[in-house]
Amino acid sequence: MSIEEIALEAEDRMEKSVTLLTDQLRGIRTGRANVGLIESIRVDYYGSSTPLKQLANLSTPEPQQILIRPFDPSVIGDIVKAIQTSDIGLTPNSDGKAVRLNVPPLSVEQRKKLVGRVKDLAEEARISIRNIRRDANKQGDQEQTDKILTEDDLATCKEEIQNLTKKFESKVNDLADKKSAEVLES
Structure with a gap:
């Protein structure tokens, strides 16, 4: 596999993790009907x-x-x-x-529990993204061992994967912050 293929596969899998989080967050109650x-x-x-x-x-x-x-x-x-x-x-x-x-209005206690749930879901998504990063880095290491990638190519590959990880973790954080704010507003 080339650097691009490894990065593309990692990006695709990370995108699926974010999509799953979005679907899970849609099912969390806010103060209004949804x-x-x-x-x-x-x-x-x-x-x-x-x-x-x-x-x-x-x-x-x-x-x-x-x-x-x-x-x-x-x-x-x-x-x-x-x-x-x-x-x-x-x-x-x-x-x-x-x-x-x-859909009755939420009490302060219920809102706090829901925000905790949002944080748990976001953390699961971040863990999933980090696992994908680990798998992609392993793939890069294997490609170098098999003499397909050079050391410089491997460093470039790992850097690209780390940038993807930061990008998708940022998306997860944004989604979680937005949903938490939505749950806390009365």
Whole structure:
């Protein structure tokens, strides 16, 4: 592998770590309703576990309410059960055609717990990025051992990988700071 290939593979994997973090942060509650809280809840639909966003139209008609309109009204009971067994802490109200979730304002204590969760998720993402850096550096070392890269090429490769690591850790920090600020605002 060339320096470019090693760096490109590392960058691709780091980008996936940041994308995963973004998806995880979308599911963390803030003071207002957000369909990201529920779109990944799995519903038992005819024997298969299906994400809620594939079974229903999700919207926020009011700042403190999420509206779920299933494409197939016969699945409402399964949706209600899936929401009740999930860990989001919201109680579904069903009228037979749609499910409404009222999102109550968060207490200061709940906000602090959520900020702690955001920090934990961000740290997991940073660890993932560092592991990718380690793997890419190992790949570079192996390429040098196999006489494909010179010492100078290896140094250049490691420098490029370190720059990628800093760039993606910075993205993770920005995402975490933004989400923490969003959770703490009332």
